[in-house]
Amino acid sequence: MVQLDYPVWLRIEHWVNVLFVTLLIRSGIEILGTHPKLYWRDDSRPGTEWARFTRKTMPTDKLYDTLDEEESYSSIVSLPGHKHLGMGRHWHFVTVMGWILTGIVYYILLFATGQWHRYIPYSWSIFSDAWNDVLTYLSFKLPALLPGQPLDAVQKLAYAFVIFILAPFQILTGAAQSPAVEAHFPWYVRLWGGRQGARSLHFFGLLAFIGFIAVHLMMVGLWGWPQLNALMIFGGVRDLGWALAASLVIIAAIVLVHVAATVWSLKSPRMVQRALGFVISQGRLFFLRPMASRQNYSPSQLSPEHRVNGKPPDSDDYKVMAVHNFVSWKLEVGGLVENPMTFTLADLRALGEKQTQRVLHNCVQGWSSIGEWSGVPFRNVVEMVKPLPQARHICFLTMQDTGRDEPAAEGEGQFYEVIDMSLARHPQCLLAYEMNGRPLPIKHGAPLRLRIENQVGFKMAKWIERIEFISDYKGIGDGMGGWREDNVYYDKDVEV
Amino acid sequence: MGTSDTLRPEITVLTVEHKNRVLQQIQRRRGTCRHCGGEHFLVGDALYLGFLFISEHQDAYMAALTCTNPACPAPHTGIRLRAPEFLP
Numbered sequence: 351m352v353q354l355d356y357p358v359w360l361r362i363e364h365w366v367n368v369l370f371v372t373l374l375i376r377s378g379i380e381i382l383g384t385h386p387k388l389y390w391r392d393d394s395r396p397g398t399e400w401a402r403f404t405r406k407t408m409p410t411d412k413l414y415d416t417l418d419e420e421e422s423y424s425s426i427v428s429l430p431g432h433k434h435l436g437m438g439r440h441w442h443f444v445t446v447m448g449w450i451l452t453g454i455v456y457y458i459l460l461f462a463t464g465q466w467h468r469y470i471p472y473s474w475s476i477f478s479d480a481w482n483d484v485l486t487y488l489s490f491k492l493p494a495l496l497p498g499q500p501l502d503a504v505q506k507l508a509y510a511f512v513i514f515i516l517a518p519f520q521i522l523t524g525a526a527q528s529p530a531v532e533a534h535f536p537w538y539v540r541l542w543g544g545r546q547g548a549r550s551l552h553f554f555g556l557l558a559f560i561g562f563i564a565v566h567l568m569m570v571g572l573w574g575w576p577q578l579n580a581l582m583i584f585g586g587v588r589d590l591g592w593a594l595a596a597s598l599v600i601i602a603a604i605v606l607v608h609v610a611a612t613v614w615s616l617k618s619p620r621m622v623q624r625a626l627g628f629v630i631s632q633g634r635l636f637f638l639r640p641m642a643s644r645q646n647y648s649p650s651q652l653s654p655e656h657r658v659n660g661k662p663p664d665s666d667d668y669k670v671m672a673v674h675n676f677v678s679w680k681l682e683v684g685g686l687v688e689n690p691m692t693f694t695l696a697d698l699r700a701l702g703e704k705q706t707q708r709v710l711h712n713c714v715q716g717w718s719s720i721g722e723w724s725g726v727p728f729r730n731v732v733e734m735v736k737p738l739p740q741a742r743h744i745c746f747l748t749m750q751d752t753g754r755d756e757p758a759a760e761g762e763g764q765f766y767e768v769i770d771m772s773l774a775r776h777p778q779c780l781l782a783y784e785m786n787g788r789p790l791p792i793k794h795g796a797p798l799r800l801r802i803e804n805q806v807g808f809k810m811a812k813w814i815e816r817i818e819f820i821s822d823y824k825g826i827g828d829g830m831g832g833w834r835e836d837n838v839y840y841d842k843d844v845e846v
Numbered sequence: 847m848g849t850s851d852t853l854r855p856e857i858t859v860l861t862v863e864h865k866n867r868v869l870q871q872i873q874r875r876r877g878t879c880r881h882c883g884g885e886h887f888l889v890g891d892a893l894y895l896g897f898l899f900i901s902e903h904q905d906a907y908m909a910a911l912t913c914t915n916p917a918c919p920a921p922h923t924g925i926r927l928r929a930p931e932f933l934p
Contacts, residue, residue: 411896412904661899664900669895672854673857673890673891673908674890674910788855791855792856796854
């Protein structure tokens with residue numbers, strides 16, 4: 351076969367890949383730390399995790415939520431570390447966009463230039479050769495390279511596995527964790543054994559990448575660090591001293607990018623949120639926003655105990671309303687509408703036939719549960735109040751005072767969330783007053799909560815008291831489109 | 847008290863005996879309606895607060911009270927009780 355060289359594009363792709371994969375690993379660990387437990391079943395029931403990366407134990411006599419379970423990891427292993435899920439998500443998603451684009455270019459060039467010969471085996475005998483290579487390595491010797499190729503058999507198989515199996519596997523299992531993808535293609539998430547199956551498999555992919563990188567570095571060291579780095583930097587075995595120096599400079603540059611990303615995220619999270627969030631939002635809105643939910647899980651799939659995020663309003667007014675079954679509660683719907691209205695719970699129940707949906711709930715932290723929600727399709731309320739043409743967003747104001755009710759969360763003030771008008775008309779956008787056939791429990795948002803099934807859970811405001819149609823959300827809170835966006839730097843649009 | 851599909855899952859249904867104990871507690875505390883100053887109430891069911899709310903004692907409940915003064919602007923109110931005060 352033709353002796354394969356190391357063209358410039360291959361060398362650039364290699365080093366860009368190192369940067370992207372390491373950023374993905376660290377930001378992935380940040381995301382894992384926010385719910386440091388892995389499950390196989392979609393109910394994420396406490397105690398059923400097959401792996402846990404926390405020593406925290408939760409109380410049994412007091413309501414706890416998943417914010418209490420969050421872990422703070424060191425910046426050495428996670429980006430940026432110290433319990434900054436919003437930042438971790440931004441880095442993970444912006445990096446994955448870059449990684450996928452790099453991968454597409456890499457695949458095209460690989461096949462366009464014949465470089466695919468480097469990785470794709472031609473014969474089944476490569477497996478027996480690879481086994482022999484493993485035995486050779488175990489006897490502390492270096493095996494022979496494949497004829498005319500720069501790799502031995504086990505190396506060739508390892509590269510083929512990473513490039514053609516592991517990388518796509520991580521992208522596919524990552525996509526299976528997007529609430530929009532899950533909501534629009536419920537069969538796709540089932541393909542991976544469910545939401546938690548996909549999350550667990552994604553974690554195994556992470557381990558595989560870490561294992562590959564460790565072995566790869568060891569192999570480069572064994573076979574000759576200066577020689578192999580010369581190939582991957584200069585395209586040929588020459589100037590070995592310079593190759594060694596250049597490899598160290600490149601690695602230092604990659605470390606510097608990590609340090610800069612970490613420091614920037616910890617010191618100026620708002621700037622990171624705006625800059626990276628802008629890039630990510632373009633992809634989200636283009637690819638994922640059109641994915642309306644069409645889920646309908648069977649009653650047998652409902653989670654026996656649906657997990658909770660957020661604690662109920664700890665005020666006497668709320669408790670008095672609750673003990674009277676919320677008969678005195680009123681929902682005000684106003685703002686930029688022709689016909690402002692006020693609804694009691696009885697009014698909402700009387701608004702035509704209630705809609706019921708059995709759906710998968712995706713928390714931003716990674717856990718999931720399946721619940722049945724019933725209530726008023728939000729589009730019905732929208733039609734009744736008649737939004738004015740300038741109304742572009744909808745703000746849901748709740749009775750939760752986060753400083754008082756949610757000590758585990760960063761920030762204070764009334765909890766609110768903003769959604770775009772386009773989401774309000776999605777068929778499974780629901781104002782829910784029932785859960786699993788009973789009145790909506792207090793811990794899940796009684797008397798009324800929002801359900802938007804192609805979004806992450808925190809957008810689905812609970813304990814709602816007012817809905818406001820608005821033209822802009824810049825003047826509300828810190829102007830980022832919601833309490834979590836303001837305080838923990840999440841994105842406003844969370845289809846993933 | 848509601849039917850099984852309208853009764854809130856967190857509500858503890860009170861018997862007549864429980865309700866009488868709640869009334870005794872109101873009398874003992876000289877409780878009045880915070881909206882109209884009325885002294886007479888109908889007792890409803892109770893909400894267990896201890897598990898759901900972070901500021902509450904473990905055995906805290908709120909019993910539903912309805913002020914019987916027809917002129918009361920907000921007759922729905924409640925009284926916070928510890929379990930031994932009204933649940934045998």
